[in-house]
Each structure stands twice: as C-alpha cells, then as structure tokens.
Amino acid sequence: MTNTLVKTDAQHIRQATIGLFLTQSIASAALLASTTVNPLVISHLTGQDALAGLPSALMLAGGSLAAYPAGQLMGRIGRRYGLLVGCTIAILGGIICGISVAMSGLTTFLAGLMLLGAGRATLDQARYGAAEINPPERRGRALSTVIFGGTVGAILGPTLVAPASNIASAAGFENLVGPYFATACLVAIAAIVIFILLSMDLRGIAARVNQAHLDSKKTMSATHGTLQNTDKVRPLVQLLSNREARIAMFTMIAAQATMVMMMAIISLHMTHHNHDLGEVSLVTSGHVLGMFAFSPIIGQLADRMGRRLMIIISALIIAVGCVIAPLSLMTPWIGLALFLIGLGWSGCYIAGSTLLTDAFESSSRPRMQGANEVMVNIASAVGSLSSGVLLQALGFNMVAIVGIAISLFPLIVIAMSRNKPHGPEAKTLPIG
Numbered sequence: 001m002t003n004t005l006v007k008t009d010a011q012h013i014r015q016a017t018i019g020l021f022l023t024q025s026i027a028s029a030a031l032l033a034s035t036t037v038n039p040l041v042i043s044h045l046t047g048q049d050a051l052a053g054l055p056s057a058l059m060l061a062g063g064s065l066a067a068y069p070a071g072q073l074m075g076r077i078g079r080r081y082g083l084l085v086g087c088t089i090a091i092l093g094g095i096i097c098g099i100s101v102a103m104s105g106l107t108t109f110l111a112g113l114m115l116l117g118a119g120r121a122t123l124d125q126a127r128y129g130a131a132e133i134n135p136p137e138r139r140g141r142a143l144s145t146v147i148f149g150g151t152v153g154a155i156l157g158p159t160l161v162a163p164a165s166n167i168a169s170a171a172g173f174e175n176l177v178g179p180y181f182a183t184a185c186l187v188a189i190a191a192i193v194i195f196i197l198l199s200m201d202l203r204g205i206a207a208r209v210n211q212a213h214l215d216s217k218k219t220m221s222a223t224h225g226t227l228q229n230t231d232k233v234r235p236l237v238q239l240l241s242n243r244e245a246r247i248a249m250f251t252m253i254a255a256q257a258t259m260v261m262m263m264a265i266i267s268l269h270m271t272h273h274n275h276d277l278g279e280v281s282l283v284t285s286g287h288v289l290g291m292f293a294f295s296p297i298i299g300q301l302a303d304r305m306g307r308r309l310m311i312i313i314s315a316l317i318i319a320v321g322c323v324i325a326p327l328s329l330m331t332p333w334i335g336l337a338l339f340l341i342g343l344g345w346s347g348c349y350i351a352g353s354t355l356l357t358d359a360f361e362s363s364s365r366p367r368m369q370g371a372n373e374v375m376v377n378i379a380s381a382v383g384s385l386s387s388g389v390l391l392q393a394l395g396f397n398m399v400a401i402v403g404i405a406i407s408l409f410p411l412i413v414i415a416m417s418r419n420k421p422h423g424p425e426a427k428t429l430p431i432g
Contacts, residue, residue: 019197028153030186062117064377070122071370079129087191090119094184131357132206144299151292248356251410255348260383290342307355314347322403
C-alpha cells in the first residue's frame with residue numbers, strides 16, 4: 001500500500017468529512033432547540049421549578065447507557081448505519097416528548113428525554129468517524145471540523161424555538177410542543193445527509209489510510225512499534241492498559257467535569273451578586289464561543305504540535321480560567337474566565353479524541369470510543385451535580401479551586417506515563 005491509494009480515496013474522504021460536519025451541525029441545532037425549553041416543560045408538567053435540572057440529568061443518563069453499546073454497534077455495522085440508528089432513537093425521543101407535552105404526560109416525557117440523550121450520545125461519535133478516515137497528520141483538523149458543527153448548532157438551535165412554538169400554536173397545540181417536533185424533523189434531515197453523503201465504505205477507507213501511513217513509517221517501527229490492522233477482538237481491560245488511551249480518556253474526563261462544573265454554577269454565582277440575565281447570557285455566549293468557534297485552529301495545532309503538547313497547553317488554559325473566575329465580580333472578567341475554560345475544553349476534547357483514535361487499530365476503536373463517551377457523560381453528571389453542593393457548602397472560591405485541581409490532572413497522568421513501557425496494545429505511531 002502507498003500514499004497513492006490514499007489519494008484515490010481523497011474525494012470520498014472530503015465528502016464524508018463534509019457529511020459528518022453537516023450531520024453534527026444539524027443534529028446539534030435540533031437537540032439544542034428542545035434542550036432550551038426542557039426546564040420550562042418540566043416546570044409546567046410538575047409545577048416545581050426545583051426540578052429544572054432533571055431533564056439534563058436524564059439526558060446524560062440516557063447518553064451514558066447508550067454510548068458504549070453505540071460504539072460496539074458501529075464496530076459491527078459501520079459508522080453510517082450506527083449513526084442512522086442514533087438518528088432513529090433521537091427522532092423517536094423527540095416525537096415522544098412532543099406528544100407527552102401535548103397530553104401532559106410526565107412519565108412518557110421523561111422516557112423521551114432519555115431517548116434524546118441516547119441519540120445524542122450516538123451522534124456525538126460522528127467526530128471519530130472523521131478522525132478514522134483521515135491520515136494521522138490531518139486527524140486533528142478533520143475531527144475539529146466536525147466539532148465546529150457545534151458552533152452552528154449553538155447559534156441556530158435556540159433561534160428555532162420561537163418559530164417552532166408559533167407553528168405549534170397556530171396548529172392548535174401547546175406551544176412548547178413545537179421545539180420537540182422541530183427536533184425530530186431536523187434529525188430526520190440529518191439522517192438523509194448521513195444516508196447520502198456517507199454511502200462509501202468508510203471502514204475500507206480507514207483501513208487503507210492506516211496501512212498507507214504505516215507503509216510510509218516503516219523506518220520508525222523498530223523504535224516505536226507499528227499500529228497493527230488486525231480484526232482480533234481484544235478484551236476491554238486489555239485495551240484500557242494502553243498508555244495513550246489512558247491519557248486521552250483522563251484528559252477528556254477531567255476537561256468535561258471541570259467545564260460542566262463551572263458552567264453549571266456560573267449563572268447562580270452571578271445572580272447572587274446582582275448580575276442581570278443579560279450579563280449571564282453574555283458570559284454564556286462567550287463560553288460557547290470558546291468551546292466551538294476556534295476548533296478548526298485547535299485541530300491544526302494538534303496536528304502540528306502533537307496531541308500531548310496540545311493537551312498540556314489546553315489543561316493549563318482551563319486552570320487559568322478557574323483561577324481568574326473568582327478574582328472579580330466584573331462581567332468582562334467572569335466572561336474571560338469562562339471563555340478560557342471553554343477554549344481549554346475544546347483543546348482537550350479535540351486532542352484527546354484524536355489521541356484516542358491514534359492509539360488503536362480499526363477493530364478496537366469503536367469500543368474504546370464508546371467506553372470513553374460513557375465516562376465523559378458520567379463526568380458531566382458528576383460535575384453538574386457537585387457544583388451546587390460545593391457552592392452551597394464551601395462557596396464559589398472552593399468550586400474554582402476544585403476546578404483547578406481536576407483540570408491539571410491530565411498533566412499528572414502524562415508525567416507519570418512518560419517513562420513507563422507501553423501496554424499490550426500501546427504500539428502506536430509517534431504522533432503527539
């Protein structure tokens with residue numbers, strides 16, 4: 001195999017990357033449209049504002065339960081059909097939620113939320129598909145292109161709420177029904193995009209890209225080992241012994257927990273100190289900007305600088321954001337802190353996802369990626385639930401200190417693993 005074979009697949013790689021970007025953009029907008037009104041709906045159905053955080057918890061629970069099986073499923077049937085299954089689950093969840101709101105059915109609404117979470121967790125694995133079909137030197141850029149779709153979703157999703165609600169009202173339904181049916185319709189469009197643009201043999205392309213890269217790096221094999229393209233199924237415990245996988249997973253878990261913990265509590269912290277909702281919204285927008293807007297640049301840096309260095313820099317950026325957050329109550333200062341936390345999260349997420357893809361051959365990737373998504377969802381839940389407890393018990397300064405400690409954990413993992421031998425499947429090419 002040579003790089004000529006990769007060039008033959010170049011058109012399909014570009015088409016698939018565009019398809020995955022569009023999928024992420026549409027699905028993100030769809031799910032954010034319903035997420036925006038979830039607190040309003042749960043308050044309407046239960047009459048209790050205290051349960052406003054329940055929808056997010058249930059969606060995270062649904063995502064945690066679905067992520068690993070979704071990874072296994074994609075390993076068996078491929079990314080295209082695995083993502084279509086995720087679309088089907090999300091469409092079903094949106095329809096069930098919409099009908100439940102119309103009929104004031106609390107139990108079925110909660111079940112619909114878990115389906116939406118499961119669909120989202122499955123569709124979030126689209127980024128790995130982009131990484132797998134691109135050569136290692138372009139994986140960061142490809143993966144970050146898909147993640148950049150989150151920017152489109154963050155902008156378009158909330159703007160769909162009002163039109164969808166108005167359409168539902170005009171049709172004689174409760175206005176809050178609208179966003180859920182809009183979610184179902186948009187995810188259906190995403191499914192059409194997947195069906196059309198991901199029609200090529202993605203697994204075959206990924207295998208050829210890997211083999212071509214290995215053939216061009218034979219001179220490194222004696223020192224670093226080579227990535228073996230084998231269909232041998234390895235136990236999950238054995239896969240977890242991979243040094244690069246541990247770094248990647250701890251990075252994404254730590255970044256996710258810190259980001260969610262700080263973001264979940266910042267609005268309460270600001271309103272406790274007399275900031276209005278406009279200022280809270282401004283800080284939130286800055287945070288989302290940091291999370292997604294610079295992802296293409298971060299992807300290029302991860303390819304050029306290496307995954308580990310990008311992780312180190314990004315973890316430090318998150319820590320700096322946590323240091324800045326409690327130093328002043330001025331809105332621009334808090335906004336800068338949350339922007340840095342979002343930017344650092346983006347770097348950890350992109351570099352960590354790319355490093356996890358680098359670490360394994362095709363047959364093992366989907367299961368490890370699914371396992372990682374489970375842990376990231378759990379980290380989100382822990383970060384969200386612990387933030388309020390820490391704020392009430394110890395104050396915002398302590399929340400920030402905990403955030404600093406968690407965000408720096410990947411640096412400790414990298415330092416500890418620097419001189420250790422690789423695990424049984426840690427024979428990865430020296431990328432990052």
